[in-house]
Amino acid sequence: MSPPGVGESDEGVRAPLRSNGVCDREGSTVRRHQAITVGVATAALLLSACGGTGQSTSDEVLVSAASSLTEAFAEMEIAFESANPEIDVVLNIGGSSALREQILAGAPADVFASANISNMGLVVDAGDVEGESAIFARNRLEIAVPVGNPGGVTGLADFARDELLIGLCAESVPCGDYGQRVLQNAGVVPAVDTEEPNVRALLTKIEVGELDAGIVYETDVASTDGEVTGVEIPDGDNVHADYSIAVLTEAPNVDGAAVFLAFVLSEEGRAILANHGFVLP
Amino acid sequence: MTKRTDSSERRKRRPPLVLVVLAALGLSVFVMPLLGLLARTPWRDLPTLLTSDVVVDALRVSLIASLGATAISAVLGVPLAWILARVEFRGRAIVRGLVVLPLVLPPVVGGAALLFALGRRGLIGEPLNQATGLVFPFSIWGVIIAATFVAMPFLVISVEGGLRNLDSRYEGAAATLGAGRWTVLRRVTLPMIGPSLAAGLALTWARALGEFGATITFAGNLQGRTQTLPLAVFVALESDRGAAVALSLIMVVISLTVLIALRQRWWGAL
Numbered sequence: 222m223s224p225p226g227v228g229e230s231d232e233g234v235r236a237p238l239r240s241n242g243v244c245d246r247e248g249s250t251v252r253r254h255q256a257i258t259v260g261v262a263t264a265a266l267l268l269s270a271c272g273g274t275g276q277s278t279s280d281e282v283l284v285s286a287a288s289s290l291t292e293a294f295a296e297m298e299i300a301f302e303s304a305n306p307e308i309d310v311v312l313n314i315g316g317s318s319a320l321r322e323q324i325l326a327g328a329p330a331d332v333f334a335s336a337n338i339s340n341m342g343l344v345v346d347a348g349d350v351e352g353e354s355a356i357f358a359r360n361r362l363e364i365a366v367p368v369g370n371p372g373g374v375t376g377l378a379d380f381a382r383d384e385l386l387i388g389l390c391a392e393s394v395p396c397g398d399y400g401q402r403v404l405q406n407a408g409v410v411p412a413v414d415t416e417e418p419n420v421r422a423l424l425t426k427i428e429v430g431e432l433d434a435g436i437v438y439e440t441d442v443a444s445t446d447g448e449v450t451g452v453e454i455p456d457g458d459n460v461h462a463d464y465s466i467a468v469l470t471e472a473p474n475v476d477g478a479a480v481f482l483a484f485v486l487s488e489e490g491r492a493i494l495a496n497h498g499f500v501l502p
Numbered sequence: 503m504t505k506r507t508d509s510s511e512r513r514k515r516r517p518p519l520v521l522v523v524l525a526a527l528g529l530s531v532f533v534m535p536l537l538g539l540l541a542r543t544p545w546r547d548l549p550t551l552l553t554s555d556v557v558v559d560a561l562r563v564s565l566i567a568s569l570g571a572t573a574i575s576a577v578l579g580v581p582l583a584w585i586l587a588r589v590e591f592r593g594r595a596i597v598r599g600l601v602v603l604p605l606v607l608p609p610v611v612g613g614a615a616l617l618f619a620l621g622r623r624g625l626i627g628e629p630l631n632q633a634t635g636l637v638f639p640f641s642i643w644g645v646i647i648a649a650t651f652v653a654m655p656f657l658v659i660s661v662e663g664g665l666r667n668l669d670s671r672y673e674g675a676a677a678t679l680g681a682g683r684w685t686v687l688r689r690v691t692l693p694m695i696g697p698s699l700a701a702g703l704a705l706t707w708a709r710a711l712g713e714f715g716a717t718i719t720f721a722g723n724l725q726g727r728t729q730t731l732p733l734a735v736f737v738a739l740e741s742d743r744g745a746a747v748a749l750s751l752i753m754v755v756i757s758l759t760v761l762i763a764l765r766q767r768w769w770g771a772l
Contacts, residue, residue: 415722
């Protein structure tokens with residue numbers, strides 16, 4: 222059961238603390254955000270953890286990527302680093318809107334990969350994007366049902382059946398917005414039983430059989446390795462989730478960032494994305 | 503219950519400065535977030551926000567669920583506390599550990615555990631569902647169960663403490679005077695543990711009102727059915743920060759009012 226995003230949407234997301242990528246830049250991060258709370262002890266810890274590597278800042282590219290890109294970008298990192306051994310990619314994975322908030326608050330990322338256009342748009346509007354953003358992948362939506370499909374769900378029309386337990390994402394998160402649009406396209410008024418805070422929470426409740434059906438991303442269904450069954454949404458009703466990527470204006474490593482972005486858009490990068498179920502633009 | 507110091511004595515024993523400074527810092531831990539909340543409150547839009555459907559629905563669900571959880575905790579928790587305080591049996595330490603476990607368990611874990619036990623496909627939930635058609639998740643019952651799970655320990659601990667501090671000779675005296683066991687319980691024991699019971703009920707209710715993790719994991723989130731105030735705050739934080747702050751303010755005002763009022767009236771035991 223994924224924790225319901227504690228801290229994803231509160232002020233905590235603005236804090237420059239990341240699980241990855243703090244090593245080479247904790248000095249500037251602390252300065253820029255005056256994160257006094259981080260404290261001397263933490264700084265010492267970071268220094269002792271990173272001191273021996275002797276890497277300079279220019280070797281590292283920090284990529285803030287949407288959580289639905291977790292698996293694809295992990296593979297992307299490995300492929301990129303074997304092609305460019307002098308550059309170290311560090312992934313900062315999170316919800317697109319949480320990442321957006323971090324960037325707008327001045328977190329020193331090099332590349333931003335968002336799961337929708339609107340979050341990228343807000344970063345562009347703030348003047349934080351260097352050059353142009355590019356749509357590099359698309360995701361489609363799919364109905365997810367528990368293995369064995371106990372509710373006998375065959376399409377979107379079943380979402381109106383009151384006797385079924387139906388879940389969607391909350392409308393405040395992208396998958397909820399997309400899900401509502403899909404249902405609207407199909408002219409279905411859903412009998413919703415729960416609006417989950419993120420797509421993985423929804424997926425888990427379907428996986429354990431507590432919900433009969435929900436609308437998630439195609440790549441989510443693929444990522445469960447058969448723990449849920451997908452029911453296709455016809456092209457006429459489906460919508461595309463556009464993934465947008467850009468180099469950030471305040472990137473500490475603009476050159477490295479550009480090389481990484483070019484790799485994502487290259488044939489090799491596209492093959493990795495396709496492998497993980499993304500549709501290519 | 504609390505001993506009163508008279509004012510002259512208090513003046514003589516002025517508290518050490520170090521303690522005052524540390525206590526002030528301690529207090530600031532609680533006050534700072536409140537100030538942050540007040541600073542972000544959209545006062546002008548507050549009336550509109552407070553009467554919006556989301557807020558009214560969440561308030562209703564929260565009140566029903568927290569009062570329901572408190573009632574269930576009273577009915578089941580007082581006997582549990584009585585057994586723990588008065589009956590010697592093997593494994594009492596284990597039972598006591600199980601009772602307080604929800605205090606230290608992350609609520610999300612509790613919610614997942616409830617789902618695996620009482621969910622439609624759960625260990626107990628599945629046979630129960632087949633026999634009676636009952637489904638707890640995604641219903642108000644799910645919210646009440648989740649709140650009871652996290653909140654009842656407060657009642658059990660508080661009442662058990664009250665029972666242990668009770669001089670059992672009063673009950674013995676009542677019994678010698680011919681009172682039956684029920685009469686003793688009703689007329690002697692319960693009135694004497696009144697303050698502990700009141701404190702336990704207040705804490706249980708307050709914890710139930712603030713419950714988030716177990717609720718969203720076990721009962722889901724649907725406006726008007728399972729969306730409590732904390733859930734509404736969480737969802738609103740991503741879309742409408744003004745509404746989130748307004749909802750938070752309601753919770754603070756309700757909880758603070760009730761806790762302060764109770765403290766003044768009955769709550770001497772804690």
